[in-house]
Amino acid sequence: MAIHYPNGSTYNWPKDNHRPKSHYNNNKLTLYGDRGMTLEQEINKSNLYYLNQDIAVIHKKPTPIQIVKVDYPKRSAAVIKEAYFQKASTTDYNGIYMGNYIDFDAKETRNLTSFPLANFHKHQVEHMRKCVHQGGICFALIKFVKTDELFLFKATDLFSYWDSQYVGGKKSIKKTIIEKLGIKINYSLNPTIPYLSAVDQLLNSKGES
Amino acid sequence: MAIHYPNGSTYNWPKDNHRPKSHYNNNKLTLYGDRGMTLEQEINKSNLYYLNQDIAVIHKKPTPIQIVKVDYPKRSAAVIKEAYFQKASTTDYNGIYMGNYIDFDAKETRNLTSFPLANFHKHQVEHMRKCVHQGGICFALIKFVKTDELFLFKATDLFSYWDSQYVGGKKSIKKTIIEKLGIKINYSLNPTIPYLSAVDQLLNSKGES
Numbered sequence: 001m002a003i004h005y006p007n008g009s010t011y012n013w014p015k016d017n018h019r020p021k022s023h024y025n026n027n028k029l030t031l032y033g034d035r036g037m038t039l040e041q042e043i044n045k046s047n048l049y050y051l052n053q054d055i056a057v058i059h060k061k062p063t064p065i066q067i068v069k070v071d072y073p074k075r076s077a078a079v080i081k082e083a084y085f086q087k088a089s090t091t092d093y094n095g096i097y098m099g100n101y102i103d104f105d106a107k108e109t110r111n112l113t114s115f116p117l118a119n120f121h122k123h124q125v126e127h128m129r130k131c132v133h134q135g136g137i138c139f140a141l142i143k144f145v146k147t148d149e150l151f152l153f154k155a156t157d158l159f160s161y162w163d164s165q166y167v168g169g170k171k172s173i174k175k176t177i178i179e180k181l182g183i184k185i186n187y188s189l190n191p192t193i194p195y196l197s198a199v200d201q202l203l204n205s206k207g208e209s
Numbered sequence: 210m211a212i213h214y215p216n217g218s219t220y221n222w223p224k225d226n227h228r229p230k231s232h233y234n235n236n237k238l239t240l241y242g243d244r245g246m247t248l249e250q251e252i253n254k255s256n257l258y259y260l261n262q263d264i265a266v267i268h269k270k271p272t273p274i275q276i277v278k279v280d281y282p283k284r285s286a287a288v289i290k291e292a293y294f295q296k297a298s299t300t301d302y303n304g305i306y307m308g309n310y311i312d313f314d315a316k317e318t319r320n321l322t323s324f325p326l327a328n329f330h331k332h333q334v335e336h337m338r339k340c341v342h343q344g345g346i347c348f349a350l351i352k353f354v355k356t357d358e359l360f361l362f363k364a365t366d367l368f369s370y371w372d373s374q375y376v377g378g379k380k381s382i383k384k385t386i387i388e389k390l391g392i393k394i395n396y397s398l399n400p401t402i403p404y405l406s407a408v409d410q411l412l413n414s415k416g417e418s
Contacts, residue, residue: 083289099344135308
């Protein structure tokens with residue numbers, strides 16, 4: 001849990017959880033998202049809600065790991081003794097929602113006025129391009145951490161800015177552009193991040209066009 | 210590469226690859242699948258073909274691993290020093306094919322006349338059930354290793370046999386049933402396992418019904 005003071009400094013609560021009782025417990029809701037959770041945790045929690053409510057089946061893929069050495073002790077589980085983190089070749093999340101293939105990645109930035117494109121790897125963008133080509137619903141969930149603002153940003157919009165950086169364009173997307181083209185997602189109680197409501201908007205606008 | 214003798218014993222070629230040249234190298238194709246590849250490798254290779262040909266975007270999910278200890282040596286990559294394999298909570302493969310969400314698992318059996326249901330975990334079957342509910346195309350690729358026969362078996366068929374084992378039914382599916390209800394997939398050169406042709410049959414029969 002981190003508290004962000006107006007002067008920009010951050011206070012991190014000690015890990016043994018000597019922190020004020022959650023606003024949830026006080027039955028007074030302040031919907032800034034649970035500041036103790038990372039974006040990944042917020043999304044996982046939301047996905048679990050969607051799963052349990054039979055709304056969608058969307059999971060985070062496990063982190064790819066290259067295993068070098070494994071021990072097999074007698075009568076106990078195999079122990080991985082040497083392994084390395086690998087770069088993901090796809091996005092982190094995918095699944096199905098009402099017959100639609102959903103594919104997205106989640107990115108946080110501490111910047112206040114823009115989102116650096118370097119947050120994406122080239123192969124992630126290429127993966128999304130291939131999924132869009134197959135008819136998938138692809139996007140990024142972009143969080144401005146310091147202001148707790150979250151946006152769904154369509155992959156097709158991302159592609160434009162991604163490609164333009166190679167022909168003299170900017171290496172980042174202005175927050176004002178993300179506000180204009182993206183769909184703002186407001187934190188809620190359950191699911192924490194109701195991003196499928198934003199996907200509904202995408203699907204509706206698709207139907208109209 | 211393992212050679213399976215008729216008496217049931219197995220000979221594993223030494224790792225330095227002193228094994229007979231692949232039939233592919235001899236330019237004489239025997240389409241039993243490459244016996245040096247596991248089913249997983251065959252599917253990964255096929256998925257790569259589908260990906261490169263812009264036919265579908267289907268990936269194997271990384272194996273979930275619980276990381277306990279990581280070292281961060283100076284000036285080099287983080288090394289995982291203690292970690293354990295976790296059971297997957299979903300199937301191994303998913304992705305998108307012509308707008309359809311695809312979700313499946315691959316299972317091998319050395320049995321000759323039946324496929325033991327114990328090859329599946331309960332949560333994998335539940336995952337497929339939820340995906341089918343959302344409109345996904347779900348199935349198992351079942352390989353009878355000793356005869357190199359491969360079948361696409363629809364998840365909805367699997368559910369019947371899976372459920373019946375809890376009410377006095379058999380703990381396995383007879384091969385004759387898999388031959389009757391499933392779709393046989395013949396090995397080919399590229400993709401090694403043309404399983405999307407079998408999916409086409411599923412999609413066509415869906416359209417008719």
